[in-house]
Amino acid sequence: MERHITLGEFIIENQKDFPYAKGELSALLSSIRLAGKVVNQAINKAGLSEILGKAGNENVQGEDQAKLDVMANDVFIETLRNRGEICGIASEELEDYLIFDEDMHKDAKYIVLMDPLDGSSNIDVDITVGTIFSIYRRISKPGESVNKEDFLQPGENQVAAGYIIYGTSTILVYTTGNGVNGFTFDPGIGSFFLSHPEIKFPDHGKIYSVNEGNYVHFPTGVKKYIKWVQEIDEKDGRPYTSRYTGSLVADFHRNMLLGGIYLYPTGTTSPKGKLRLLYECNPMAFLTEQAGGKCTDGFTRILELKPTELHERVPFFCGNKEMVEKAEEFMRDNQ
The missing domain is CATH 3.40.190.80 (D-Maltodextrin-Binding Protein; domain 2)
Known part of the structure; x- marks a missing residue:
């Protein structure tokens, strides 16, 4: 029987993708994986947990927030705050960036930008939604206060980016600048497994x-x-x-x-x-x-x-x- 590689194993095996890191980026991707699992579970039980519908608030863009928007945003922030790899986060759901200034974050090298629940207007009718994330090395020096310029970097400075799609199956797709790979979540085991290696756009599309x-x-x-x-x-x-x-x-x-x-x-x-x-x-x-x-x-x-x-x-x-x-x-x- 063929053995399938897990996302965790894949990340560890490919740490050479970021030689300037000392395991922090691998741990950060693992945190995103964990938060995605929590959000996936909430989405799958949304109709039973009374978290469908609007939250009664607007985000900074003046758009009505769904209850799951708020939930997903909170889950990712809490999960990433509980690890020491990042010093700040910016979210589509927040008016301003959020600084993690606890001692465990003072030497962190990375910041994260995210759309916690893309397509949330579809959630009440059970159409596919997702999470989008982007990771940068901070411009300010570790130990200094995180500032807006750390977040206002051109996209070519990204060190990793990806998304989690919550559909007929849950798939995490990401890149660190060395190709694109996708991992499908097996809810019975609780792990993501490599299912879409080295994804490429077809030469022709219709x-x-x-x-x-x-x-x-x-x-x-x-x-x-x-x-x-x-x-x-x-x-x-x-x-x-x-x-x-x-x-x-x-x-x-x-x-x-x-x-x-x-x-x-x-x-x-x-x-x-x-x-x-x-x-x-x-x-x-x-x-x-x-x-x-x-x-x-x-x-x-x-x-x-x-x-x-x-x-x-x-x-x-x-x-x-x-x-x-x-x-x-x-x-x-x-x-």
Whole structure:
């Protein structure tokens, strides 16, 4: 019988990916794994635990928080605080970054940015949701006070990023800059096992993911690209298939495995785009490039953008390389 490698074993075997670390990054990834297990259990019992529905609060973006948003945020913060690997955390659900200033964190080298529960508007109807995380080495020196500049780093400075998708199965996907690997959770054993080694975007894709309900608000280049993917062209394999769930993690995961493009452009209702650069775009861009894809704001590589605020939004074009480049062509030609 073939033996499957666990996430913990994989992390230990690949510590050479980060020679500057002395086990801290491995321990940090293990903490994220643990928090993901707790959130997974809560999601699976949400209907029985009376944690469906809205919490009655708004987050910093003015969006209604689901009860599970609050729960997931609290779980990740508590789990990461209980370990000494990070000195601060920023979350889509918090107005400002959170400093861990206890003694056990004073020499910590890392900070974490996260979207604790992406796609939470889907939770009440049992559609796939996820957690997105991003890890950086701090700019300030250990022992100094963590500051905003530690969090406002360009995405190319990430040392690790990934997501946990809570769907028909629970899968943790991550990269440390040496490829992308996915691990499926076995609830009977309580461990994640390597199930998707060395993930790569297919060379060609036929799926496009965009909220076409916002079509009237899109830039001309996006409108023309959408019309192009809908045209019949047997040689090119068009029309492409439209798939959009409203959960970035779900759409991204499908497109990475099957081949596709995800778009969330600017529009009159989202003049800077809707997705957050730090919590969603940067980690997904890191994964995309490590899986052989491409990720831009329609013109510029996402990982090169310099953030100016914690909750900054940007347009997002992400997926199969040739599909993204075609969309960029339409954007350039219709500025």
